[in-house]
Amino acid sequence: MPASSKTRHLSLRQQDTRMAWLLLAPSLIIILGITLQPILTTLYLSFFQAPLGINLTKTFVGFGNYWEMLTDPIFWATIGRTFYFMVVSVGLELILGLAIAQLINSHPPGWQFLRLSLIIPWAVPTIVNGSMWRWIYNADFGALNGLLMQLGIINHYVPWLIDPARAMNLVIVADFWHVVPFVALILQAALATLPVELEEAAMMDGANAWKRFLYVRLPLLRPAILVALIVRTVDAFRVFDIVYIITGGGPANGTLTISYLTYLETFSYGKLGGGAALSFLISIFTIATAFLYIRILYRSPEESR
């Protein structure tokens, strides 16, 4: 069939783009339809004081909810804590994920089994993961205490979760164990597609393994790292279920993250307006972070060639 007069004037690139939009259109329409209304309703609610209840009424407060949040010391402490969780979590995941990916990529004996066994922590549902780690950390009957005791590292059981800072770090470990396979597998898939010729050329120029890694591999891995970084940062910032299961926000609010605070505000205290405002503050942050990452790390395909 002859091309229509319209498409003859579009470059191949433009035709590709138009096709992409056409293919995406059905899913986009469905997603927007399902998510747009709740998003707009939440934004609308955030300008009201809206207590949960059948016969309780809304009162318009403008930016009152936002102001209340932004002037609450608990809010800022919670943001700080959430940032800590995010930075430590994502940092560890990236470093270890990269290390594991490199290991698998070097194809040691049994590497297929290694890659397969990585799926197991990822496949465990978050709630199950949380319950499991809560029992591991249990002061009286936990496996961690048992192990360390038998190894002679401690001489009596330690109540791991009663110190706020330590509890936060232990929750990070529990989440990390669950999530690092995701990062490792993304990076390993990217590593597997790297062209060998570039590294061989670098080797012939006399670059050692570390220099090769830093100047050849890492730049080529940028897109994959960007994906892993964005997904994990947003997820880590919004962490909720593992905190709910292991520590319930305690001790002394030591593991209270921003999502947990939103949950408390909305469902425990019944303040829909405040909870809506918090949700929007979280969204603003995550969008800003994604933008930042893209600015710093993204190179369009033409640039990286």
Place this chain on the structure above:
Amino acid sequence: MRTINKIALLAIALVLVVGAVGCGPKKTLVRAITMDQAAMTVDEMNSIAAEFMAANPDIQVKITYVPYESVRDKFVTSMAAAKPAYDVIMVDVIWYDEFVKAGYLADITDKITPEMRQGIFPAGFNVVTRNGKVYGMPWLLDTKYLFYNQDVLQQAGFSEPPKTWEEMVTQSKAIKEQGMMEYPLVWSWQQNESAICDFTALLFGNGGKFLDDNGKPAFNDEKGVAVLTWMKQTLDDGVTNPASVTGKEADVQDNFSQGKSAFMLNWLSAFDVTNYDTTVSSVTGKVGMTTLPVFASMAGTLKSASVDGSTGFSVTATSPNIDAAYKWLEYLTSEPVQVKYSAHMLPVWQTAFQGENLTKLVAATKGGAITAPMFAEQFPYANLRPLVPYYAEASVALQVALQDVLTGNKTPQEALDAAAAKWLELAGQ
């Protein structure tokens, strides 16, 4: 396929589907939500439901069991939808004010019969009545008791359980020094309602209270501060298990039933489990039960002070099946059912404790001879937490204050003052 075959197939499929869906009498579905711990066990509740359904074939009861901490949040969330997800809910005494204000509960004042009025403890109706209207059926009248390991106490040289908190610490220190156990005391001081329950018993045991006569916070006065200081001191002295800071009543029960502690505060249900259930407890036959002590300064005037942990069962106001839901409620809280299933919670019917009925009640369960008189002795000293609609948020503020002190972040006065300030703010809204 030929067209006629297709039509025939479609017709058969339609008939089957309609038949399967439309056949049989339509059952009214009553969906309930309750806690899976303390009071009745899941098995007991399911048995009651089975008996009810056998007697009422046109009603189906479907019960959701969740941990106590989740009941309120799950219910409140579900009520945000136009059609409620539950018809019947277990309501803790501290939630009634909030739920009544929010309009969640059906007013069942008309359904209360004179027999119920006279047969049920007045304290039971206090749980479910607000502004003169009855919003649920009393189901559980519970309070915390002091459980102790009789063997350990005797070995340490004590013939009687303590009558004051100070005495309990002395006994614990002796037990610890004799090398019998590392931490004789274990509490439920986790950052949730369980910490407030313990704090309530201790606060009133020192002559303190939550609110003064003007409704302003009074728990940060010298009595409240003394209580919190005492709690932290037992941790520092090494007699309270540090894990108490992250434990709730279930953990306390686990710890005590493995013989790792000499004393525990817990609800009535703990007695049957720790003293008779050999599958989970290694201290069966050694458990003693007594009233909670008070502080030495109150010893002359007050015999005991405990916390009221009562609950009722209510019907949701927007339930499509209020009558069927109420029938289930009535059965669940009826005297014969409560007497039969009294191993972990005693009836709310005072008639069950009178004359011949008392003999029957005692005989109904293994621990009846001990728990029934114990309830009669302790319950009059059960103290309520403040019945205010903002209790959920107020409680969290106080929980965080207790935790701040127990983890060494703040002094008792600082922490309690901060919580009191929050309570004032909430009361003003």
